Amino acid sequence: MPATIREFEAVARDRLDPAHYDYFAGGAGDEVTVRANEAAFARLALLPRVLRGAGSPEIGVTLLGSRAEMPVLVAPTAFHRLADPEGEKATARAVAAAGTIMIVSMAATVAVEDVAAAAPGATLWFQLYVQPDMAFTEAIVRRAEAAGCAALVVTVDSPARGRRDREVRRGFDDLPEGMRCENLRDDGGESVRPIVMSPAISWEHVDALRRMTRLPLVLKGVTHPADARLALEHGVSAVYVSNHGGRQLDTVPATVDLLPDIVAAVRGAVPVLVDGGIRRGTDVVKALALGASAVAVGRPVVWGLAADGECGVARVLGLLRDEVEHALTLCGLASSHDLEPGLVRRC
Numbered sequence: 367m368p369a370t371i372r373e374f375e376a377v378a379r380d381r382l383d384p385a386h387y388d389y390f391a392g393g394a395g396d397e398v399t400v401r402a403n404e405a406a407f408a409r410l411a412l413l414p415r416v417l418r419g420a421g422s423p424e425i426g427v428t429l430l431g432s433r434a435e436m437p438v439l440v441a442p443t444a445f446h447r448l449a450d451p452e453g454e455k456a457t458a459r460a461v462a463a464a465g466t467i468m469i470v471s472m473a474a475t476v477a478v479e480d481v482a483a484a485a486p487g488a489t490l491w492f493q494l495y496v497q498p499d500m501a502f503t504e505a506i507v508r509r510a511e512a513a514g515c516a517a518l519v520v521t522v523d524s525p526a527r528g529r530r531d532r533e534v535r536r537g538f539d540d541l542p543e544g545m546r547c548e549n550l551r552d553d554g555g556e557s558v559r560p561i562v563m564s565p566a567i568s569w570e571h572v573d574a575l576r577r578m579t580r581l582p583l584v585l586k587g588v589t590h591p592a593d594a595r596l597a598l599e600h601g602v603s604a605v606y607v608s609n610h611g612g613r614q615l616d617t618v619p620a621t622v623d624l625l626p627d628i629v630a631a632v633r634g635a636v637p638v639l640v641d642g643g644i645r646r647g648t649d650v651v652k653a654l655a656l657g658a659s660a661v662a663v664g665r666p667v668v669w670g671l672a673a674d675g676e677c678g679v680a681r682v683l684g685l686l687r688d689e690v691e692h693a694l695t696l697c698g699l700a701s702s703h704d705l706e707p708g709l710v711r712r713c
């Protein structure tokens with residue numbers, strides 16, 4: 367039984383088709399950003415307090431009206447059926463058991479309606495790549511709403527798909543026979559449209575989405591403080607700091623290093639989420655101390671899924687939960703809400 371998320375990756379690597387492992391693990395260009403995300407957490411030190419009599423820590427969080435029993439969400443990742451036959455259904459069941467939030471990828475290999483049906487207790491948010499055909503975008507949004515998704519996470523770091531050399535080397539450019547992006551079905555029909563990543567997507571599309579749905583909008587892929595300020599002007603409900611796990615523009619800084627400037631720009635107006643390189647409870651604690659309301663994990667969930675399906679995802683989420691509680695206890699804190707920047711030192 368793997369005892370850490372890094373051990374889960376090793377098991378997943380053994381079990382996965384090498385091309386699929388490389389799709390999940392890889393990043394853009396020289397993977398500078400992939401490495402930077404994890405390395406940045408190791409450069410931050412924690413400075414605990416003692417004798418605080420804090421008791422067992424409380425780590426639940428309420429975000430945009432959704433309750434999460436731990437401040438760790440499941441980031442949207444595509445193609446879960448490459449990792450396990452049950453795919454996103456297995457992930458959602460583990461998420462329901464953990465009491466956290468799953469952001470279902472638009473590129474899921476199980477339809478969002480079927481994910482919701484498979485895990486009635488799961489809180490689902492839906493991730494969207496705005497499609498230039500706004501009528502088609504609206505049809506997808508309506509499906510997510512009808513399936514009970516409680517927020518719309520709009521990914522804005524992908525005006526083009528990142529160039530990932532591992533995918534090129536492996537010739538990974540399509541899903542295997544019998545697997546497809548079920549949320550891209552055309553108007554309830556049988557054909558599936560390709561995902562379009564368009565450089566024409568702009569703030570006007572965010573405004574159109576704002577008018578289109580009452581769901582809270584989360585902007586995923588913000589790295590520049592000026593964009594965080596613009597996001598507020600355009601009425602978003604949360605800012606999600608992400609460099610797409612280093613899979614889009616290579617050499618973007620580590621997200622945890624970008625976080626303080628974004629938090630300063632947002633000034634508490636809306637929650638700030640962050641993902642990228644989180645592999646330990648101490649990483650979660652550092653991100654929350656630097657002002658994130660919650661974090662999300664991408665690859666760790668895929669490693670759990672590939673290693674042992676629903677049980678593997680449950681174990682990965684359980685590990686993170688236990689590690690967060692343990693780290694808070696050792697920091698002398700009664701609640702994750704008591705975390706503050708003074709706990710973190712750059713070393």
Ligand SMILES: Cc1cc2nc3c(=O)[nH]c(=O)nc-3n(C[C@H](O)[C@H](O)[C@H](O)COP(=O)(O)O)c2cc1C
Pocket residue numbers: 389390391403441442443444471472473493521586608609610611612613641642643644662663664665666668
């Ligand atoms: C295999 C894989 C697929 C992904 N698919 C999506 C996606 O469909 N939509 C999206 O917004 N982000 C996607 N992402 C990015 C994740 O949401 C997240 O930003 C990233 O994985 C966080 O970094 P971590 O993997 O180090 O936790 C994907 C990431 C991976 C690794």
Ligand SMILES: CC(C)CC(=O)C(=O)O
Pocket residue numbers: 444473561610613
């Ligand atoms: C199908 C892809 C567009 C999913 C994605 O965002 C990724 O692989 O990083």
